[in-house]
Amino acid sequence: MKELLVGRRYRNSTVTYLVQRCLHGDEEAWIEMVERYARLVHAIPARNGLPPTEVDDVGQEVFLALAQHLDEIEDPERLPAWLVTTARRATWRALQRRRQEEPVDLTEDEREESRPSSPLGKPIPTPEQLLAGWQTQETLQRAMERLNPRCRELLTLLFLDSSEPGYEEISKRLEMPKGSIGPTRNRCLQQLRAFMQDLEDKDGL
Amino acid sequence: MKHLTSDQIYTVALDQKRLDPAAEQHLAECAECRRQVDDLLSLVNEFEVTRRSQPSPSAIAYYTGLFRELQQRESGLSALWRTLRAQLTWDSRHNAALQGVRSGVVSAYRLLYTTRLADVEIMVEPEHRAFRVQGEVVSLSKEPVVPALVQWLDQEGVLRYETETDDEGRFQLRGVASGAYRVVVVPLHGEVIEVQALEIM
Numbered sequence: 001m002k003e004l005l006v007g008r009r010y011r012n013s014t015v016t017y018l019v020q021r022c023l024h025g026d027e028e029a030w031i032e033m034v035e036r037y038a039r040l041v042h043a044i045p046a047r048n049g050l051p052p053t054e055v056d057d058v059g060q061e062v063f064l065a066l067a068q069h070l071d072e073i074e075d076p077e078r079l080p081a082w083l084v085t086t087a088r089r090a091t092w093r094a095l096q097r098r099r100q101e102e103p104v105d106l107t108e109d110e111r112e113e114s115r116p117s118s119p120l121g122k123p124i125p126t127p128e129q130l131l132a133g134w135q136t137q138e139t140l141q142r143a144m145e146r147l148n149p150r151c152r153e154l155l156t157l158l159f160l161d162s163s164e165p166g167y168e169e170i171s172k173r174l175e176m177p178k179g180s181i182g183p184t185r186n187r188c189l190q191q192l193r194a195f196m197q198d199l200e201d202k203d204g205l
Numbered sequence: 206m207k208h209l210t211s212d213q214i215y216t217v218a219l220d221q222k223r224l225d226p227a228a229e230q231h232l233a234e235c236a237e238c239r240r241q242v243d244d245l246l247s248l249v250n251e252f253e254v255t256r257r258s259q260p261s262p263s264a265i266a267y268y269t270g271l272f273r274e275l276q277q278r279e280s281g282l283s284a285l286w287r288t289l290r291a292q293l294t295w296d297s298r299h300n301a302a303l304q305g306v307r308s309g310v311v312s313a314y315r316l317l318y319t320t321r322l323a324d325v326e327i328m329v330e331p332e333h334r335a336f337r338v339q340g341e342v343v344s345l346s347k348e349p350v351v352p353a354l355v356q357w358l359d360q361e362g363v364l365r366y367e368t369e370t371d372d373e374g375r376f377q378l379r380g381v382a383s384g385a386y387r388v389v390v391v392p393l394h395g396e397v398i399e400v401q402a403l404e405i406m
Contacts, residue, residue, distance in 0.1 A: 027272050035269040042258035054258070056264050061266075067274035089391055092354055126364050133254070140251050160259075167298035186215045193248065 019076035034063065037083055044087040047133060048124060050094055060088045083131045092124050109115050139203070143195035149187035150174070158185060206232075209238045228337035289402045291325055294326035318400050323350045325390060325398060328404055336381045336405050342374040342390055343399070350374070350398070354391040359384060381405055 010032040018036075021029030038059065073082055087151055102141040125133070131187055144152055157170050171178040209217075210226060216222050223229060242308040260268075295317035313330040327340040335388050344350045351374035357366040365386070370376045 005275040013363050022275060023277075024372075030275065031269045034265060038260040038265060038268060039258050043254055046257035047254055047381050052257070056261070059260060059264055060267060064274060070275060073245060089354070092391070103327070126367075128363070136251055136346065137258075140248075140255060154253075159249065160256045162256060162259075182215075183212075183282075185219070186212060189215070189245070189248070190211065193244075196380045 009168045015079050016076040023071055026042045040080060041083055043134060043137060044130055045091045048091050054094050058087055058094060061090045068177050081131060084127050088124060088130060089125060139196050142199055143192050146195045147192060151191060154184060155188055214241045217243045253376050291320045292400055294319045320398055322346050322348060323398055325400060338378045338381050342370055350392040356389045358387045
């Protein structure tokens, strides 16, 4: 039961208050901070095509740095920007290491196939671009929460489930005719996009 | 002009299926329909980023366990994140004779910034209506500081230029506008080196 309650006390707290509570030795505040920002940190190496193990490596590096330097952050409200910059640099170093570890005897085609989807040598997005990308991710998450449960479940299976179920599997799980999946998907995406636009308009984006 | 239906847009973007020839022709010619297809593809990409950035329970457990590191300032890894502020130790503009200039007007000039770990030498030359900047980051210790990412930020902290050194520590930027910059050198390993106030004019 404690695991369910931990971290929820500070769910609506400002960043500044969270940081203050962490620095006062409040472990629940730290847990909330991790749960609030772990995806932001992971999104940066993920956007740059790093595989899951290296995404985790970047995450470990960033949160260790956060734990060790939290008291040095001058403006706690800029913590997301600090995390973005720190994760970006760690990602840059990870991409550099991959470039140095690349075998020298690969053919050009083999080299191209082994590249992550964000090819080495492509500029890493700036912190501003990454923060804008994070804003889009937050809007997507909020819009998903607004969908009716059926749509949310369908889009989660189609786009977010790491096991990547096919239409056969989805049809069984949702008890939906296979032929209905495509049209239902389209309607749900239409609704999702309308919610995202509405949220962006309200946020002044 | 009759645009594609939303079902047709979804078919093209998500199912990767071809439409009938007339619809394909329209798509090739209609910027608005192509924009809608691109918007959908962007949304699918965002789903992919969401999926790939979801931390595993073990990752969350590891990060929450780092609470024990909170406020422990000294560790082998903390050096990665400390910043060394470089001091200006030489500016060739202060000795115009070194420039070989008769008129006293200095065009190209050199700046040397020093930290305990590395020197950063920068040569600035006017080029057309802007400046060409050539630099070199030289390690002063056994710790390698190159290759490194070199970032030029303006006074608001906005990244204006970015490049990387080669394996010898050399870098170049062209088209640099005059102004005040903060130059940040991010080595592959070790501490970040920062030149706080560099004026290009």
